[in-house]
Amino acid sequence: MSDLSHALNETAEAVTEALARLLPEPMGHEGRVAEAMRYACLAGGKRLRPFLTVSSARLFGVEGEPALRTAAAAEMIHCYSLVHDDLPAMDDDDLRRGQPTCHIQFDEATAILAGDALLTYAFEVLAGDATHPDPSVRCELVSGLGMAAGPAGMVGGQMIDLAAADNELDLAGITRLQNLKTGALIAFSCEAGAILGEATPDHRQALAAYGRDLGLAFQIADDLLDIESTEAELGKAVGKDADHGKATFIDLLGLEGARDYSRQLVDSAIGRLDSFGKGAILLEEAARFVIDRRN
Amino acid sequence: MSDLSHALNETAEAVTEALARLLPEPMGHEGRVAEAMRYACLAGGKRLRPFLTVSSARLFGVEGEPALRTAAAAEMIHCYSLVHDDLPAMDDDDLRRGQPTCHIQFDEATAILAGDALLTYAFEVLAGDATHPDPSVRCELVSGLGMAAGPAGMVGGQMIDLAAADNELDLAGITRLQNLKTGALIAFSCEAGAILGEATPDHRQALAAYGRDLGLAFQIADDLLDIESTEAELGKAVGKDADHGKATFIDLLGLEGARDYSRQLVDSAIGRLDSFGKGAILLEEAARFVIDRRN
Numbered sequence: 001m002s003d004l005s006h007a008l009n010e011t012a013e014a015v016t017e018a019l020a021r022l023l024p025e026p027m028g029h030e031g032r033v034a035e036a037m038r039y040a041c042l043a044g045g046k047r048l049r050p051f052l053t054v055s056s057a058r059l060f061g062v063e064g065e066p067a068l069r070t071a072a073a074a075e076m077i078h079c080y081s082l083v084h085d086d087l088p089a090m091d092d093d094d095l096r097r098g099q100p101t102c103h104i105q106f107d108e109a110t111a112i113l114a115g116d117a118l119l120t121y122a123f124e125v126l127a128g129d130a131t132h133p134d135p136s137v138r139c140e141l142v143s144g145l146g147m148a149a150g151p152a153g154m155v156g157g158q159m160i161d162l163a164a165a166d167n168e169l170d171l172a173g174i175t176r177l178q179n180l181k182t183g184a185l186i187a188f189s190c191e192a193g194a195i196l197g198e199a200t201p202d203h204r205q206a207l208a209a210y211g212r213d214l215g216l217a218f219q220i221a222d223d224l225l226d227i228e229s230t231e232a233e234l235g236k237a238v239g240k241d242a243d244h245g246k247a248t249f250i251d252l253l254g255l256e257g258a259r260d261y262s263r264q265l266v267d268s269a270i271g272r273l274d275s276f277g278k279g280a281i282l283l284e285e286a287a288r289f290v291i292d293r294r295n
Numbered sequence: 296m297s298d299l300s301h302a303l304n305e306t307a308e309a310v311t312e313a314l315a316r317l318l319p320e321p322m323g324h325e326g327r328v329a330e331a332m333r334y335a336c337l338a339g340g341k342r343l344r345p346f347l348t349v350s351s352a353r354l355f356g357v358e359g360e361p362a363l364r365t366a367a368a369a370e371m372i373h374c375y376s377l378v379h380d381d382l383p384a385m386d387d388d389d390l391r392r393g394q395p396t397c398h399i400q401f402d403e404a405t406a407i408l409a410g411d412a413l414l415t416y417a418f419e420v421l422a423g424d425a426t427h428p429d430p431s432v433r434c435e436l437v438s439g440l441g442m443a444a445g446p447a448g449m450v451g452g453q454m455i456d457l458a459a460a461d462n463e464l465d466l467a468g469i470t471r472l473q474n475l476k477t478g479a480l481i482a483f484s485c486e487a488g489a490i491l492g493e494a495t496p497d498h499r500q501a502l503a504a505y506g507r508d509l510g511l512a513f514q515i516a517d518d519l520l521d522i523e524s525t526e527a528e529l530g531k532a533v534g535k536d537a538d539h540g541k542a543t544f545i546d547l548l549g550l551e552g553a554r555d556y557s558r559q560l561v562d563s564a565i566g567r568l569d570s571f572g573k574g575a576i577l578l579e580e581a582a583r584f585v586i587d588r589r590n
Contacts, residue, residue, distance in 0.1 A: 024446050028471075029458055029459075029464075029468070029472075030446065030454040030455045030458075030475070033450060037446065080411075084407055084408075084411060087407065089403035090407065107384075109384045109385050109457050110454070110457075112379055112382065112384060112407065113454055113457075115411070116414060117446040117450045117451075119411060119414055119415060120441055120445035120446075121441065121445050121446065124438055124441030124445060126437075127437035127441065135429075135433070136430040138430070138434050139422045139430045139434060140422075142418055142419070142421075142422035142434075142437050143422045143423060146415055146416065146418050146419030147419060149415050150412055150415035150416050151319050151325065151328055151329055151332065152319065155408050155412045155415065156323075156325035156328060156412075158408055159325040159327055159328040159408055160323075160324040160325045162404050162408075163325075163327065164324075176323075177324075180325070
């Protein structure tokens with residue numbers, strides 16, 4: 001097993017354990033919402049965002065509970081966004097990672113509430129004393145996550161995406177959509193390590209920029225996997241986004257163009273890590289992994 | 296006009312102006328979510344929670360931007376909860392304050408996103424420098440609002456309420472439901488003034504207890520208004536909750552019993568304010584107003 005796979009697995013286990021410990025236990029008549037929160041967060045997933053937070057925190061010597069709580073908060077936001085995106089009024093998906101989505105397993109009302117509860121709880125975790133001894137650091141984490149997740153970040157991106165079938169997005173438009181929808185939270189997950197480590201503004205900006213490049217490369221890799229796996233499995237050349245009339249990077253750049261662009265982004269992401277030297281080797285490997293993965 | 300009406304109007308205007316200033320302006324392809332956020336927050340309402348925050352902050356000499364930002368954050372949470380509660384999968388309401396609800400005016404997906412965005416943005420506002428010079432105060436506000444709004448507060452209460460048609464709730468059960476669903480955010484709105492004012496634990500607890508009593512009295516008054524206005528307008532003795540098979544305080548205590556209980560709660564609420572002397576006169580009047588109001 002490579003060092004990267006080992007580190008990915010180790011962080012995934014640690015953050016899953018932290019989520020299991022932090023999330024409320026089902027109790028009383030409201031227990032169903034706690035059950036649904038746990039279902040949404042504990043059913044697996046790559047835990048990419050937690051890995052980025054834990055790895056970037058380590059660059060500044062921050063380990064243990066502060067890194068894990070911050071990583072868990074970012075993952076709660078990611079999981080809430082999946083629960084709400086899967087709702088019938090949104091993308092209307094019944095399956096996620098081979099399991100029934102939250103509103104299928106429970107019901108729509110419970111899924112809406114579980115998403116709301118995860119979103120709320122992420123901020124409560126960040127503001128808690130155990131996240132960092134310095135309250136100004138905790139406030140920066142809350143502000144940063146708020147900006148990444150809110151109307152100028154993830155929610156704004158999801159709004160553009162829902163409107164995208166009606167809007168002809170060009171390359172600048174689709175890049176902005178993806179930067180908001182997935183890039184902002186990935187960039188925050190990287191920057192959060194620097195916030196926890198009370199790093200210099202240069203280091204903080206470098207990690208955020210690494211995250212933005214990585215996030216976009218990740219999205220293009222997703223588009224490519226969507227087409228390649230559809231070709232292999234269903235024998236047709238178009239994926240789900242294309243079926244929905246939404247422009248993808250592949251429509252705009254072609255298959256080879258999209259592959260080239262994702263490689264350029266990974267090179268750029270790795271370049272952002274120059275000032276960290278060998279300490280950032282896992283983040284470098286993670287960037288390469290993002291476009292080489294097969295799922 | 297009484298001092299209370301004057302103060303209520305003045306705070307409502309100030310907090311509406313603060314909301315209009317703080318909420319994002321519609322721009323770009325994602326502008327629709329900002330439009331829906333503004334629609335949900337700027338269409339009126341009593342602004343009871345902001346009034347409680349501004350009035351309790353004033354007890355400790357806190358005025359201006361810190362009080363208004365905190366009040367606006369509590370109101371964003373209240374407004375998001377109305378947007379999500381009105382959704383077809385929840386209470387399925389088309390009208391709110393005589394206007395189309397958010398998902399009718401826009402669409403379901405936009406209403407879900409606008410609620411998510413308001414919830415996220417409330418925490419971002421609280422964590423911002425302008426809310427209080429001391430970051431530990433800002434963290435306490437974030438934690439307090441998180442607890443009041445999350446699975447152990449408002450969302451938990453809404454979960455109990457949705458399950459309530461299937462659960463036979465007794466007086467203790469319905470009291471707990473209402474304490475979570477509406478009481479927790481009202482209690483936070485009161486306690487927030489003490490947090491901003493870096494008050495003693497005694498003062499902070501007194502204001503939270505005042506808010507819990509007030510919140511419950513408010514809810515019983517709502518049940519009574521529901522029945523009384525239904526009787527007057529429709530000539531039948533049961534309101535909407537009773538139609539839905541949900542137990543109310545009136546089912547359990549009878550009309551007179553419920554009226555007595557709400558009066559006892561208001562007396563109790565006013566008793567909590569003893570240590571503040573005449574400074575708390577507006578909060579005393581607000582408690583009486585809650586059970587005397589006609590809408």
